[in-house]
Amino acid sequence: MRCFVRKVGKGYHAAFDWAGVSYTHSLRTQDEREAEVRIGPIRDTLYRLEQGTLQMPQGADRKAFILSGGQLTSKPRHEPGMTVGDLAELYLANRKVEPNTLKTLAFHFNHPKRILTPDKSLESIGLAAVQGYANTRAREKYHGKTIQSYTIRKELRTFRQAWTWALEMAHASTVPTWRLKSLELEKDLGREPFRTYEQIVQKIKRGGLTQDDQDRLWETLYLTSEELSEFLDFIAGNATNPFVYPMVAFVALTGSRRSEMARSLLDDWDLEHGRVTIREKKRDKTLSFTTREIDVHPRLARVMTAWFDNHPGGQHTISQDSGPVTVDQATDHFKRTVAGHKKWSKVRGFHTLRHSVASILASKGVDQRYIDRVLGHQTEAMRKRYQHLFPKGVKQAIEQLL
Numbered sequence: 001m002r003c004f005v006r007k008v009g010k011g012y013h014a015a016f017d018w019a020g021v022s023y024t025h026s027l028r029t030q031d032e033r034e035a036e037v038r039i040g041p042i043r044d045t046l047y048r049l050e051q052g053t054l055q056m057p058q059g060a061d062r063k064a065f066i067l068s069g070g071q072l073t074s075k076p077r078h079e080p081g082m083t084v085g086d087l088a089e090l091y092l093a094n095r096k097v098e099p100n101t102l103k104t105l106a107f108h109f110n111h112p113k114r115i116l117t118p119d120k121s122l123e124s125i126g127l128a129a130v131q132g133y134a135n136t137r138a139r140e141k142y143h144g145k146t147i148q149s150y151t152i153r154k155e156l157r158t159f160r161q162a163w164t165w166a167l168e169m170a171h172a173s174t175v176p177t178w179r180l181k182s183l184e185l186e187k188d189l190g191r192e193p194f195r196t197y198e199q200i201v202q203k204i205k206r207g208g209l210t211q212d213d214q215d216r217l218w219e220t221l222y223l224t225s226e227e228l229s230e231f232l233d234f235i236a237g238n239a240t241n242p243f244v245y246p247m248v249a250f251v252a253l254t255g256s257r258r259s260e261m262a263r264s265l266l267d268d269w270d271l272e273h274g275r276v277t278i279r280e281k282k283r284d285k286t287l288s289f290t291t292r293e294i295d296v297h298p299r300l301a302r303v304m305t306a307w308f309d310n311h312p313g314g315q316h317t318i319s320q321d322s323g324p325v326t327v328d329q330a331t332d333h334f335k336r337t338v339a340g341h342k343k344w345s346k347v348r349g350f351h352t353l354r355h356s357v358a359s360i361l362a363s364k365g366v367d368q369r370y371i372d373r374v375l376g377h378q379t380e381a382m383r384k385r386y387q388h389l390f391p392k393g394v395k396q397a398i399e400q401l402l
Helices: 032-038 040-051 063-069 084-093 101-116 125-138 151-168 199-203 211-217 225-238 242-250 256-263 298-309 327-338 348-361 370-375 380-384 395-400
Strands: 001-010 011-018 022-028 275-280 290-295
Touching: 001 022, 001 040, 001 084, 011 032, 011 040, 011 063, 011 084, 022 063, 022 084, 032 040, 040 063, 040 199, 084 101, 084 151, 084 380, 101 125, 101 151, 101 225, 125 151, 199 211, 225 242, 225 327, 225 348, 242 256, 242 298, 242 327, 256 348, 290 370, 298 395, 327 348, 348 370
Parallel strands: none
Antiparallel strands: 001 011, 011 022, 275 290
């Protein structure tokens, strides 16, 4: 049985589990000692349920029954008053997702808690309040960049999904009365096609671009084959840690995602036959993970052979002191390695390397089906960003039919 006092904002909540579900309930106090007293009846009820001296009535609202001290004998009206803070805590505590996904969800919730406030009840949040939230976010900056409409939509989509989940689980009694499509938001700028370093430099040299415009351009960067080789040479000579070069080479020569690199295990590599198995999460949400196999590039085979000969231990491919390297550690070392370099600092992260693999393969005429096989799950929007790089050889091929 798990039942304890948890601080949420300035107040204290009871957090407890029953029948595999986690619940929270405001104890309506900002005094910790008083909260410990008020949680007593909840602990007592849970103890009696666990010992069998109290039975949960069929069809009863479990949370309400426990909070009532076992006095309710039929399903009551849902208790109103769930707040934004309650919703965030409960939803995040019950999501069975990857740590990085959970971190993203928590980040999305930070803004509703900050702008709408943690103590604001869900039943008081209508379209006007949500529109006000969207307007506030649109005026804010993140690392000097304007918050785009698609980011605001992501945050509100997470908020609405959590609210709907709480309603289905009988934790909330209020239905969201607002819809995303009812909001007035600036139109999204869209995702531009991938460009080479030289193409971006030339576009910036023409002038007339804001810093936001330039930042968006660098997000479209992909490296050519020659640049990718030069980039790996630079990483090899300037890595901040022994695992950095094999880590970057892994992504740069397979097109795998940062998260896929981080979860890779030593047993996934068959260098004798030149194959590596990638553990992916995006293709089938009903499975813990699926896999795809990729041929190992000769340079990558050399890099990984040398790395495995001096591997620090543990089961993970990329590890430090026998422990796995997290995605945050990977990003930190990546950024520190390229920081200050005139050209390579424009490679903003692992996603640029993934873009580069797709773009290079497309420019060399590799069939789209094989590119999909190498990169794994891709959206149609992603494919469109490098389709312009396929060789313009269709006309010549048609002319050879007869």
